[in-house]
Amino acid sequence: MNSTPHDRPRILLHDPTLRDGHHAVAHQLDAGQLRAYATAANAARVPVVEVGHGNGLGASSLQIGRALLDDATMLTTVREALTSSKMGVFMAPGWGTSENLAAAVHHGSDVVRIAAHCTEADVTERHLGTVRDLGAEAQGVLLMSHMTGPAELAEQCALMVKYGAQAVGIMDSAGHYLPGDVSERIHAIAATVDVPVIFHGHNNLGLAVANSLAAVDAGASVIDATARGFGAGAGNTQLEVLVAVLERRGFETGIGMREVLAAADVAADRLMKTPPSIDSIAVASGIAGVFSGFKRPVLETARTVGVDAIDLFLALGERQVVAGQEDLIADVARQLKAATR
Incomplete structure (x- = not known):
């Protein structure tokens, strides 16, 4: 039935x-x-x-x-x-x-x-x-x-x-x-x-x-x-x-x-300029276990500081950064930049 x-x-x-x-x-x-x-x-x-x-x-x-x-x-x-x-x-x-x-x-x-x-x-x-x-x-x-x-x-x-x-x-x-x-x-x-x-x-x-x-x-x-x-x-x-x-x-x-x-x-x-997509940054965020809403500030910070955005996501994941800790993105980016020097 x-x-x-x-x-x-x-x-x-x-x-x-x-x-x-x-x-x-x-x-x-x-x-x-x-x-x-x-x-x-x-x-x-x-x-x-x-x-x-x-x-x-x-x-x-x-x-x-x-x-x-x-x-x-x-x-x-x-x-x-x-x-x-x-x-x-x-x-x-x-x-x-x-x-x-x-x-x-x-x-x-x-x-x-x-x-x-x-x-x-x-x-x-x-x-x-x-x-x-x-x-x-x-x-x-x-x-x-x-x-x-x-x-x-x-x-x-x-x-x-x-x-x-x-x-x-x-x-x-x-x-x-x-x-x-x-x-x-x-x-x-x-x-x-x-x-x-x-x-x-x-x-x-x-x-x-x-x-x-x-x-x-x-x-x-x-x-x-x-x-x-x-x-x-x-x-x-x-x-x-x-x-x-x-x-x-x-x-x-x-x-x-x-x-x-x-x-x-x-x-x-x-509502949307472009539909959501699973780009390389999204995959890196998922692998790293970093809040999805960090995508925009991570990309902007990586570009400004001169580091790789995927490396930045992975570093944030290692530090278990969570929503509300956006200020740490720039700090971690500068640490990555210093390490590459």
């Missing part, structure tokens, strides 16, 4: 095109671009559309990039376009504050993700509690999750559940994982917590869709994906491709196939 959409297992797709995609355009999306894509994603019945500076609430700064629009303008613009889809936001403690969270919920955010480095879930406690108190859905995600193993990730996720997270999971911030890596980590987390498990992939090694499927098979039920893979570095898991693959695998997403293809075309036409 053929299954119907009502008896197929459901995977919730979370779309950070208007947040992670900001990395690819130096955080310069304007209100018209935000509105155009949010309208198309809403028409496709995408469950959650995430918006904001690439590094989240409160992150617009000289150090990591000034956004064209402030948080309030971005949130208000997208909220007006979403008549059925939920609106999501992302915040990393240290960039954002409880005041940013309150403002985001005031502007209509339904889902709020609090992020932490993979071994530092304790920094999410106060903010997850704040989100619950504000009445929004609280989620916790661990960044640069390849830097530790399955058991540690499961423990950290369990802490976030204790703090109030209603869904928890991991981000492959550097696009470093192979499917087996994802399976081990998601399985460990799913066996430890009793809330939905999240996976967010990047495509530096060309495995974002395969890794997302591995996550689903291991127990994840919330998967991140962006239109045309629009995102940092080589881009994210490609939303429209993942919808098609999940449907073929017998999962229900609730997203209209024709409509999500139309939304992808809007993203290609309106």
Whole structure:
């Protein structure tokens, strides 16, 4: 007997095109671009559309990039376009504050993700509690999750559940994982917590869709994906491709196939100068395990200082540099330059 959409297992797709995609355009999306894509994603019945500076609430700064629009303008613009889809936001403690969270919920955010480095879930406690108190859905995600193993990730996720997270999971911030890596980590987390498990992939090694499927098979039920893979570095898991693959695998997403293809075309036409690609720098970033959003500053610094960009990525990987440590890029580049002399 053929299954119907009502008896197929459901995977919730979370779309950070208007947040992670900001990395690819130096955080310069304007209100018209935000509105155009949010309208198309809403028409496709995408469950959650995430918006904001690439590094989240409160992150617009000289150090990591000034956004064209402030948080309030971005949130208000997208909220007006979403008549059925939920609106999501992302915040990393240290960039954002409880005041940013309150403002985001005031502007209509339904889902709020609090992020932490993979071994530092304790920094999410106060903010997850704040989100619950504000009445929004609280989620916790661990960044640069390849830097530790399955058991540690499961423990950290369990802490976030204790703090109030209603869904928890991991981000492959550097696009470093192979499917087996994802399976081990998601399985460990799913066996430890009793809330939905999240996976967010990047495509530096060309495995974002395969890794997302591995996550689903291991127990994840919330998967991140962006239109045309629009995102940092080589881009994210490609939303429209993942919808098609999940449907073929017998999962229900609730997203209209024709409509999500139309939304992808809007993203290609309106949001991106060039589509994400797996170039040599993206591969080097994935191998080195360096945050995908470092691509632009690494290329600029390598050119200015006069060092090889791939060597710079590998050196940053050896030092386990993470997002927020952009100032170290120039220091490491100068050390490389001195060593070559």
